[in-house]
Amino acid sequence: MINDTMTHDTAREALEALALDALDSSEREAVLAHVQTCAACTSELAALRAASSELALAIQPVPLSPAKRDRIRARLMARAAVEHKENPAMSVEPTIKPDYEVLIPTHPAIDRRPSITRHWMTSTSSWIAMAAGIVAVASITTLLQVSAERDRLLSKYQNESVASYTGSAMMDSLQGVINEKERMITSLTGPQVAVVSLASSSAPSPNGRMFWDQAVNQWTFIAHNIPRPRPGRAYQLWLVTPSQKISAGMFTPLANGDVMMQMRYALPKDALQAVAVTDEPAEGSAQPTTTPYIVGTRVASR
């Protein structure tokens, strides 16, 4: 039976099946655990995966009609253009796989939750105290901006009458964006949305808000006036509970200092004490290593 303590030889014999994703889940995890500690198996697995991907070449290609080919292309380009125009920083997903779903990430989320440490336990109270002394800055303008953008897109969608496949693709894409805006508005204004305002007394008055839709465990973080991080650094967002600081993702603000990111993460309703942002190495940290740049306690629950 294969288990976490499998030998190199046992793991090695399963690499071919792993490359084909043909292992059952428990066996897969055990083999992967070994691979992560074994350079020889890592190299062999890469070679086997490369070989398996070549199997695609063996399939007899079915000619794709130019219209269908161009339609898919146009849809992709339209989606990318709309997304990039809306928020360039949203074009890139995490470089590290998150352990929870990141819906519209701006940057990496960390794939491991921070462990509870002495440093962590002792510093929580100081973070909370810091937040209590800061005047919260409302970002209702953000909601207005989202609503206005939704209305603008709706108008554009309704005016779109090009019958070509490209036009149709654009309309499909616009409808998708509109739906996304609707979901965004719901995530900010729903009946079970708790709000945490974050601020700092330092220049240039960075501030933000975390909207936690407890009905669907969706988190929306919006911030303004966040300066660009130093080279090799990025900001990391934390959910603060009595026992943990949970990484909610990494981000780099836009050139104008704006940030928006969404993630989905289940947390007991009474667990959240605060939300904080720290300056961390670009690859992220398992636990905060610097004093929060902005922080806020849980202040409202609607």
Add this chain to the structure above:
Amino acid sequence: MPGAERVADDVTMISRMGDGDEQALGAFYDRWHALVHAVVQRIVRNADDVDDVVEDAFWQAWRQAGRYEAGRGSVQTWLLTIARSRALDRVRSTNRLREEPIEGDAGEIVVQLATETDPSMDAESAERRRVVLAALAELPPEQRQALELGYYGGLSQSEIAERTGQPLGTVKTRMRLAMQKLKDGLKVLREDAR
């Protein structure tokens, strides 16, 4: 375009995509859509789903371009892994994978080796395809069947054993031998890409 140059060009496109350059996405799609479409169509089969899955695969590539690490595998491997995963997800979500018969169940070979070269392929792609087909042709039928049920069918080894009525140990051995022979047979492709 020589293999090494093509690989470098792929990496450049991925890098530009990671920076949010949608023109790079267009070029990336132009280069890879035929292969991705072939893989998705082979796995999904339902024509209504194929286009969606192809688009999903390229969209995921766009969103995750910043994650790509050349040291962990080629762009082709990365992209086709995404495409295959999305295709298998789609099939599994509708339970068709388990309900529909898969070619090759009774020993029939899924990939027809004696196919003609697709006229739309460029010379290099056609040559790569020829090498892959030749490597597959070297495999005993039972090894090729295990490999194909795993790759195209998305079946685990135990599911293949159940489907084919073969002992699990036999399936494991066949799959292992098939993959090793395939890897050796395709070594020339990896060397060409360096």
